[in-house]
Amino acid sequence: MPFKLELRDVSFAYDGGENLIESASFSVCPGEVLAIVAPIGTGKSTLLKLCAGLLTPVKGELLIDGKVFSDLSMIEQNELRYRMGLYFQEAVLIANLNVFDNLALPLRYYGETTEAGISSSINAWLERLNLAPVAESLPAALSTDVRQKVSFIRTMLLGRDFFFWDEPTQNADSEFTGLIEAEILQQKRKGAGQILTTQDRELLLKSADKVLTLDGGRITYYGPLKDAGMVADFRCKRLTLINRKY
Amino acid sequence: MDILERTGSAIWQYISDLLDMGTLFLESFRVGMGKRGRGDSVVFGVVMNQILFTGVEAMKIVAVIALLLGGVTIIETFSLVPDLGGDSLIGKIMVVVVVRELGPIITAFIVIGRSGTAIATEIGYMMVNHEIQALEMMGINPMRYVVFPRIVGMSVAVFCLSFFFNMVALFGGYLVSRFIIHYPFTLYLDDLSRALGFWDVAVSGIKCFLFGIIVAVICCYQGFSVKFSFTEIPQVATRAVVWSIYACFAVNIIITAFFYI
Numbered sequence: 302m303p304f305k306l307e308l309r310d311v312s313f314a315y316d317g318g319e320n321l322i323e324s325a326s327f328s329v330c331p332g333e334v335l336a337i338v339a340p341i342g343t344g345k346s347t348l349l350k351l352c353a354g355l356l357t358p359v360k361g362e363l364l365i366d367g368k369v370f371s372d373l374s375m376i377e378q379n380e381l382r383y384r385m386g387l388y389f390q391e392a393v394l395i396a397n398l399n400v401f402d403n404l405a406l407p408l409r410y411y412g413e414t415t416e417a418g419i420s421s422s423i424n425a426w427l428e429r430l431n432l433a434p435v436a437e438s439l440p441a442a443l444s445t446d447v448r449q450k451v452s453f454i455r456t457m458l459l460g461r462d463f464f465f466w467d468e469p470t471q472n473a474d475s476e477f478t479g480l481i482e483a484e485i486l487q488q489k490r491k492g493a494g495q496i497l498t499t500q501d502r503e504l505l506l507k508s509a510d511k512v513l514t515l516d517g518g519r520i521t522y523y524g525p526l527k528d529a530g531m532v533a534d535f536r537c538k539r540l541t542l543i544n545r546k547y
Numbered sequence: 548m549d550i551l552e553r554t555g556s557a558i559w560q561y562i563s564d565l566l567d568m569g570t571l572f573l574e575s576f577r578v579g580m581g582k583r584g585r586g587d588s589v590v591f592g593v594v595m596n597q598i599l600f601t602g603v604e605a606m607k608i609v610a611v612i613a614l615l616l617g618g619v620t621i622i623e624t625f626s627l628v629p630d631l632g633g634d635s636l637i638g639k640i641m642v643v644v645v646v647r648e649l650g651p652i653i654t655a656f657i658v659i660g661r662s663g664t665a666i667a668t669e670i671g672y673m674m675v676n677h678e679i680q681a682l683e684m685m686g687i688n689p690m691r692y693v694v695f696p697r698i699v700g701m702s703v704a705v706f707c708l709s710f711f712f713n714m715v716a717l718f719g720g721y722l723v724s725r726f727i728i729h730y731p732f733t734l735y736l737d738d739l740s741r742a743l744g745f746w747d748v749a750v751s752g753i754k755c756f757l758f759g760i761i762v763a764v765i766c767c768y769q770g771f772s773v774k775f776s777f778t779e780i781p782q783v784a785t786r787a788v789v790w791s792i793y794a795c796f797a798v799n800i801i802i803t804a805f806f807y808i
Contacts, residue, residue, distance in 0.1 A: 351683070355680060355683055355684065363800075373715075375578060375688060376578075376581065379686040379687065379688050381686070382683065382684060382685070382686040383685065383686025384686075385684075385686075387684040393676060393677045393678055393680070394675075394679055394681070396672070396676065396678060406589065406685065406687070407685035407687060409586075409589050410585070410586040410589045410685075410687050410692070411585065411586070411686070412585065412586070412588070420601065459686070461684065466746075470775065490780075494796040
């Protein structure tokens with residue numbers, strides 16, 4: 302079931318360093334898409350990982366449908382993540398498993414489908430993205446864009462209740478960008494909550510309901526897209542949001 | 548004061564590492580044995596791979612070393628026996644040297660060199676490449692998928708390898724006694740059967756089982772200690788080997804003292 306995700310007064314620092322994220326509070330309801338917009342290196346991916354419970358905040362808490370995430374048992378946390386689709390820029394795959402086994406690993410682990418069911422769903426996605434020839438290849442033999450496509454398939458195979466997208470259209474060709482946009486919109490219609498970091502103006506305008514801007518680890522704007530003043534820098538195709546209030 | 552402070556700090560670091568390793572072991576078993584059914588077949592596959600790599604693939608090197616050790620032990624024994632007063636010591640010495648002491652410890656050393664470094668290095672790479680985080684992203688607990696199968700696989704593999712080592716070493720002893728010193732097989736067998744008791748085999752088995760657990764826990768722990776850089780990986784692999792050797796020797800002497808004093 303899609304759930305509401307809430308971050309309450311969360312701060313985060315790596316290994317006792319300075320706070321990278323400072324007192325972040327926001328929520329994402331089912332069917333809602335929140336876009337995080339900020340310059341490179343300002344903690345967008347970190348904030349996304351905090352939302353997915355992959356990092357532990359030094360202060361504040363992550364709530365899933367009102368329940369504190371850190372209070373859940375390890376098994377409950379993992380089961381929750383199994384139902385999330387997480388797409389990160391790094392497109393990390395398990396190095397000693399081939400593409401098919403990488404995609405099959407979580408499905409086999411949770412054993413909710415038969416081996417035939419797993420094969421058919423994976424093969425359908427591989428065919429759709431023209432990746433069938435690399436099904437037996439190890440990740441080291443793949444180019445970055447192919448790894449990103451495999452990572453996208455994994456996101457779609459697992460994600461049901463909530464999706465996290467970290468710069469999904471960066472380095473993607475137009476066809477792949479179109480597919481990502483379509484899937485984000487389809488999941489939105491299905492009622493899944495989504496958080497995406499992006500500098501892609503079109504994707505932002507098409508999909509986001511709310512926008513959050515970060516500056517120096519602090520939230521400078523969090524609210525509806527329509528209320529955010531927006532200046533698009535078309536020359537470098539990066540998007541800058543300036544909140545009228547600040 | 549500075550020396551005292553540094554010594555205290557180093558001791559505290561060791562204690563802290565020991566406690567962390569204990570926690571890693573307990574947590575992996577808690578997660579590994581909890582909620583059975585979910586992921587069992589995947590985890591079982593990793594256990595089997597670990598046994599294959601640590602146990603089956605190490606049989607060749609173990610066989611060669613065991614054969615040579617058995618032969619050397621018999622040659623040395625024969626050179627000592629006239630001074631010690633009787634051939635009946637051959638079996639006793641073979642049991643004490645090979646089965647009780649060298650069998651388990653040499654097996655552990657081979658496993659540390661082959662598989663221990665491999666585990667520390669592999670997990671180190673997984674940390675730097677964010678593969679551990681990728682597992683978490685898929686809802687797979689690394690304790691259950693990475694640590695637990697390696698501990699189980701390694702302890703089973705070392706246990707079986709040591710049994711194999713002992714058999715081959717005793718056979719090596721027989722070959723040398725038969726073809727070089729012309730000691731009759733029946734006499735050799737008789738010596739061994741009189742010297743070898745249930746507890747010799749049991750203690751050897753206990754040692755090996757513990758060595759497997761210790762080496763796996765230390766190597767996993769060292770692998771997980773890698774944080775940011777690939778250059779940390781050879782350092783943790785070296786540390787994993789050194790710590791494993793220390794730990795195996797310490798446990799070996801404790802068990803020997805406990806059972807034989």
